[in-house]
Amino acid sequence: MKTIKDMTLREMEDFMEEIGEKKFRAKQIYGWIYKGAEGYDDMRNIPKALREKLSSITEYENLKTVKVQKSLKDGTRKYLFELPDGERIETVFMKYRYGNSICVSSQAGCAMGCRFCASGINGLNRHLRPWEIAGQILEAEKETGEKINHVVVMGTGEPFHNYDNVAKFINLIHERAGLDISMRNITVSTCGLVERIADFADDFPQCTLAISLHAPTDDIRGSMMPVNDRYSVGDVISAAKAYADKTRRRVTYEYALVRGVNDSPDCADILAMRLKGSLCHVNLIPLNEVRESGLSSSKNAAAFRERLERNGISATVRRELGSDIDAACGQLRLNNG
């Protein structure tokens, strides 16, 4: 059976014609889906006969909200959702001065095994379908009653390990008849799957690319991120530079500062040297401590930032949201079923 929520508007239009219906029905249905309709019966301007027909030949599923946690510090919310097959995923909603932002998961679990991150501790369970990624936005909009205008694919999972579904997800939420989220307001973060970075430059030149770099040398990066055995620091930075050259978009490098591992003045100097001359920005994140990792947070964020800036590299220290509900970077895990 076809899953209607995985169809782009174009695909839905073709599908309507295929089943002998008027093409304009697709736009109506698409609109309902992204208004958060629970099923065909919510779609009041769709004739009953068509609703019944669609129910019998397509699948219409929703995410189930298992739990919502609200930060008392900053209004951040963390959602625990259940997928139709029982898998569980987490999503974070954040309020900023410029609007509402959501951090979505792209996989249930993660195969990358970064030492500092809680999301990969149990490995990868499975890729998310496009609608399962988009559904996180729908449910959060419904629960908060607010419109979400910024999306970061930085929750659990490596988005470029699930490239095709993430690409389709971006197209689904960009569609005007649905959520109408601007490409410029979508950021995808990767641990550095080089071939997919090149694909992303071709497919989504208007989105923002974030690279989880976390270290300026292969020795240090390799000690924290197994993926570095396949894609070295040099390879990842070259791919990101090519992306910036091609798209004229600034690349964000994420760098979690770990005490005694990657937070020395030397590290800042080497990093600056390697990034020099490219269109980029460094986002420093004081490590959010994850019990199992044995790594601790650095106190050097301000000094590290200053040193990068003095070397001509723009850098900021990321404000931490949602730490009181374990919703900060690297803390998403399923310890709260």
Ligand code: SAH
């Ligand atoms: N797999 C993707 C997206 C998910 S992680 C990626 O690697 O980019 C989102 C960001 O949080 C990444 O930069 C990740 O490296 C970072 N992160 C993971 N664990 C962290 C931790 N304990 N403290 C701070 N940042 C962390």
